[in-house]
Amino acid sequence: MPSLPFEESEHRDRIARLRARLAERGLDALLCFGQESHYYLTGYDGGGYVFFQCLVVTADDRPLTLLCRRPDVAQARDTSLIDEIRVWFDAEGADPAVALREILGEKGLAGRRVGIETDTHGLTGRSLLRVQAALDGFCPLIPADDAVAAMRLVKSPAEIEYLRRAAALADDAYDAALATAAAGVVDAEVTAAILAAILRGGGDMPPAGPLVNSGSRAVYGRGVGGPRRLDASDLLILEYAGTFRRYNACLERSIAIGAPPAAHRDLHALVRDTLEEMQAAFRPGEPLGAVDDIHRRRLDAAGHRDHRFAACGYSLGATYRPSWMDVPPMIYSGNPLELRPGMVFFPHVMVGDPATRLAMGLGNTVLVTETGCEVLSRHALDLPAR
Template sequence: MLHFEREEFETRLANARAAMRREGLDALLLFAQESMYYLTGYDTSGFVFFQCAIMTANDEPLTLLTRRPDLEQARRTSTMEDIRLWYDAPGMDPSRELMAILEEKGLKGARVGIEMRTFGLTADNYELVRRRLSNWCELVDASNLVRQLRAVKSPAEIAYVRRAAELADASLVAMLEASRPGAFEGEIAAAGAVPILAGGGDPAPSGPVLGSGDRALLVRSATGFRTLDPVDQLTIEHAGSYRRYCACLMRTISIGRANPVQQTMFDVTLEAITAMTEAARPGNTIGAIDDAHRAVYDRAGYGHARMSACGYSLGATYRPSWMDVPPMIYSGNEMAIVPGMILFLHAILIDAPQNLAMSLGYTILTRDGPAEVLSKVKPEYVVRT
């Protein structure tokens, strides 16, 4: 069930261990499900419980500590062979099993990194680990070690992102076709799900963010689908997902008839995202993308309605988010742009006093020279009647 060649996993592990040695780490406690998928192929939703993979800076095989329901999951989807189990019981504390594994590996007194910035490690579980290992080893935050490696994609990963972008395009076309006065938002969302699933993709790890009327101004998903009015607006933000890799799109369209104010908002928004795309090239920083975004909107008098960030990195992610950060795209972010990054650029205007929204977003691949927009659906002001 591996979705990459073993040689690719071996290269990723070697790069991670080299990074560990540069940071002076003897071991790394992997709690991020994305890290485990990246390094070994391990694919599960069981990260919502206590689960940790232990990687040493030498070539010793990784050891996974997980629950019994994930035993076969780990055996059949990953390169890991040393799988240890903890069992549910009153007062169970899996940090005991974790410490036993570390002791077995001779890590007492060692410098051990831990992934803290992840949905795979809740505060209570972190406290178990911290208290257990206090005065036993030096525990340091290494949340971004594997994450930084994942920010630049291999050719095999880019191929999956391209497929995700194709699925996102098909999904957007289906939702636009289903959008009309009197349409039910739930039916629009359902129409968008079919091309992704029928095309061999995965349910996205978040969204879709889909809302009309007042809900068109929301940039997060919210419960309570409604029926579109005869004259309305509709914001759609969604992701195509393939082998866990995501490609996102965002649009705001008019329903029933064109709105001249929104047409103007669209024109400025298209100018903004075009400038952002031009800025997303090697030689610039991530922050330069947002500088371009701010310059267009502020010059046009929309500074009050724009966001303070304009996108983020994408990759292979798990619920609850398709955002694969860092990096976030905000002014002042000094991270260098290099070829092989997958970034979701979004230009969003929320004019609350007028109850109007206008959003435009797509996924790009950075490369030498100008970035490649992966979506083939032309950005345009859409009116559905």
């Protein structure tokens, strides 16, 4: 038996629900290029998506077929419920899209409506062009990016347990960061402490980051290469994911090095109060965009309209490199997505003024419940000084 991330019955149920969705949409099959889709449906846990890799799922119960490279075959067999594995071989002029067309032909899909996932890191622009060329005149391709993604939004009890484990690892990593951060320490040591805590705690390597920015870099919304030594008076902003069985729970915190000046304390209070109100807005039945309405209203009123992000967070789940962001959906004003119990999000508040280099960031992973939301971190939203 394969080593699956969930009970076989849960994977079988997901496959059955997807097939029902395809039939409702009049689709005869789906070309899954997202590794997240492969993992969610079948358990397949691999990295071959960085090349050309596709799972063919038909609306009926014909065998699930994976097209991949030779290095991925053993993992696909050992970790998944995939029925058939076909291999395309590296060679001058090799075109895996032609091999994909042959698979579709064998399944009787010529002239049939076939859905395709395109909003994924598993399908590069070059690969999409190859697929379109190979299937031109063979069958119509129908965009179906939400076929699996919409199913993944509401987490099962087993998925929620993985997310709780991931959140506990993120908390442990924050303890390690606090114990490491100090004046004179190179910020890479803080990064190492975060990753070591996650891995030693039984987690996986996160699919991105961690972001560990300080000094003038604190205004950046992304990580930056090259180490930096922390000054006697400094601000360190951390944003990273604790990861367990590919499921990610994010945490964002700010740490003062030395006594924080009044400007930092005031900005921290604004960011903290804004995040707390945003968290309270995660209620079933409410639109997701209402969370960003709070974010914008509070920060704009405080004079930070030009220093805030246009979106204040995103969905979380199981993802692969290069991002822990399981999007869509993003949390932006006007997003009509109705919140439902079992959805998991990372709302965060990041303010960075490039002119003054004043910055502050806080964020938590939250689980939408039947009555509101649960914050998955055990850590307070304070501004510790080191």
